[in-house]
Amino acid sequence: MTELERPSDAAAPPRRWIAHLDMDAFYASVELLRYPELKGQPVVIGGRRMHAPRTLEDGSRQYARLRDYTGRGVVTTSTYAARALGVYSAMGLMKAGLLAPDAILLPTDFDSYRHYSRLFKAAVAEIAPVIEDRGIDEIYIDLSAVPGVHEPVGHDPLGGVRAVAREIKNSVSRATGLSCSIGITPNKLLSKIASDLDKPDGLTVLTEEDIPTRIWPLPVRRINGIGPKAAAKLETLGIQTIAELAAAAPAMLIERFGRSYGAWLHEAAHGRDERPVVTHSEPVSISRETTFERDLHARHDRELLGRIFTELCEQLAADLQRKGYLGRTVGIKLRFEGFRTVTRDQTLALPIQDAAAIRQAAGQCLKRVDLSQRLRLLGVRMASLSRPGEAPPPPARIARPAQARLENLSLF
DNA sequence: TCTGGGGTCCTAGGACCC
DNA sequence: TCTGGGGTCCTAGGACCC
Numbered sequence: 001m002t003e004l005e006r007p008s009d010a011a012a013p014p015r016r017w018i019a020h021l022d023m024d025a026f027y028a029s030v031e032l033l034r035y036p037e038l039k040g041q042p043v044v045i046g047g048r049r050m051h052a053p054r055t056l057e058d059g060s061r062q063y064a065r066l067r068d069y070t071g072r073g074v075v076t077t078s079t080y081a082a083r084a085l086g087v088y089s090a091m092g093l094m095k096a097g098l099l100a101p102d103a104i105l106l107p108t109d110f111d112s113y114r115h116y117s118r119l120f121k122a123a124v125a126e127i128a129p130v131i132e133d134r135g136i137d138e139i140y141i142d143l144s145a146v147p148g149v150h151e152p153v154g155h156d157p158l159g160g161v162r163a164v165a166r167e168i169k170n171s172v173s174r175a176t177g178l179s180c181s182i183g184i185t186p187n188k189l190l191s192k193i194a195s196d197l198d199k200p201d202g203l204t205v206l207t208e209e210d211i212p213t214r215i216w217p218l219p220v221r222r223i224n225g226i227g228p229k230a231a232a233k234l235e236t237l238g239i240q241t242i243a244e245l246a247a248a249a250p251a252m253l254i255e256r257f258g259r260s261y262g263a264w265l266h267e268a269a270h271g272r273d274e275r276p277v278v279t280h281s282e283p284v285s286i287s288r289e290t291t292f293e294r295d296l297h298a299r300h301d302r303e304l305l306g307r308i309f310t311e312l313c314e315q316l317a318a319d320l321q322r323k324g325y326l327g328r329t330v331g332i333k334l335r336f337e338g339f340r341t342v343t344r345d346q347t348l349a350l351p352i353q354d355a356a357a358i359r360q361a362a363g364q365c366l367k368r369v370d371l372s373q374r375l376r377l378l379g380v381r382m383a384s385l386s387r388p389g390e391a392p393p394p395p396a397r398i399a400r401p402a403q404a405r406l407e408n409l410s411l412f
Numbered sequence: 413t414c415t416g417g418g419g420t421c422c423t424a425g426g427a428c429c430c
Numbered sequence: 431t432c433t434g435g436g437g438t439c440c441t442a443g444g445a446c447c448c
Binding site: 046047070074076097098135261283284287291377 | 418
Binding site: 347 | 439443444445448
């Protein structure tokens with residue numbers, strides 16, 4: 001008889017066990033499966049094409065080195081050996097090249113990562129099917145209904161949870177040859193933090209009682225949702241650790257960060273989070289964007305920009321059609337030299353899907369931007385998505401056409 | 413040697429409607 | 431010649447995440 005079935009426990013709410021599973025250095029680890037001789041070496045994944053390994057006549061492979069890279073790429077992932085040299089995700093490859101010139105550079109191969117992503121998720125689903133996708137290399141899993149998870153093992157009241165976690169890790173390893181780290185706690189917020197406490201190949205189970213000793217000493221930045229801006233602002237208030245955030249007066253946090261975010265900061269610091277594991281969600285928007293090798297000028301590089309713009313619209317249209325969506329809101333994104341970013345969008349009366357119509361609407365948006373500065377990025381986005389054959393959108397009040405800039409009329 | 417590409421959610425002002 | 435209140439949609443920007 002499980003504890004849940006005992007009449008005396010009928011009033012007690014069943015304990016939630018939520019896991020966060022994070023694949024260890026995922027892209028890099030997939031590459032090591034293909035190039036095992038690189039194990040233990042500093043390896044960096046990133047950039048665009050051009051630097052794939054070449055196999056020589058004697059069968060040995062020749063790899064690109066970080067020092068040879070020129071361009072605007074960033075580090076997507078690095079092996080633990082590369083991280084030891086200070087090379088982390090999102091760092092510019094040129095900058096990384098200064099820190100680790102001899103590190104091996106491999107191009108990203110998303111098809112391969114997606115393949116292993118499907119494999120590991122399927123392996124988890126065989127044991128625990130309530131899974132929330134959080135991207136290519138991580139998931140949340142609701143273990144609450146997994147058989148045996150609430151059972152103690154020997155003198156360990158958490159033995160059942162640990163056993164299920166080990167089963168999941170073994171299953172992932174068998175299916176992919178890759179390791180992962182798992183955090184298990186009563187909610188998503190804590191599990192996300194916990195999965196990071198013992199990387200790589202980690203397993204951390206925490207209950208509410210562990211919050212003061214295991215969570216509070218950590219920097220606030222470890223909370224998913226506190227980014228660089230919020231952390232910097234908290235620091236000016238003398239708050240660096242989660243303990244200090246937990247001790248801060250909620251009224252003060254609300255005054256400084258607003259009603260919603262301030263209240264959430266307080267709850268998060270106390271480890272409170274009731275969000276469910278969401279097994280299905282529909283996309284809100286679909287987009288395509290590209291950063292140019294060199295900054296382009298709307299007038300000077302008009303033809304090239306026009307071709308890139310058309311191509312982005314075609315790729316976006318293909319994505320929409322492949323995924324089975326139409327959209328009513330077409331938007332553009334521009335990033336200028338100096339990194340200033342601007343967006344414009346326009347909501348149409350009826351949803352569209354084809355490249356020409358997207359190009360037409362996006363072109364209208366483009367005319368509303370001052371294009372005297374050079375551009376480093378151009379993007380096209382579709383939102384207000386619907387399925388073909390779905391009931392038409394509610395009677396749309398279409399905003400008056402936004403004002404185009406006269407000086408742009410001839411450009412797009 | 414700066415800073416990819418794909419997303420989500422929130423805020424805030426103005427339009428517009430009842 | 432002065433002036434409501436609430437609700438929803440649209441748009442732009444920004445923080446944040448993987």
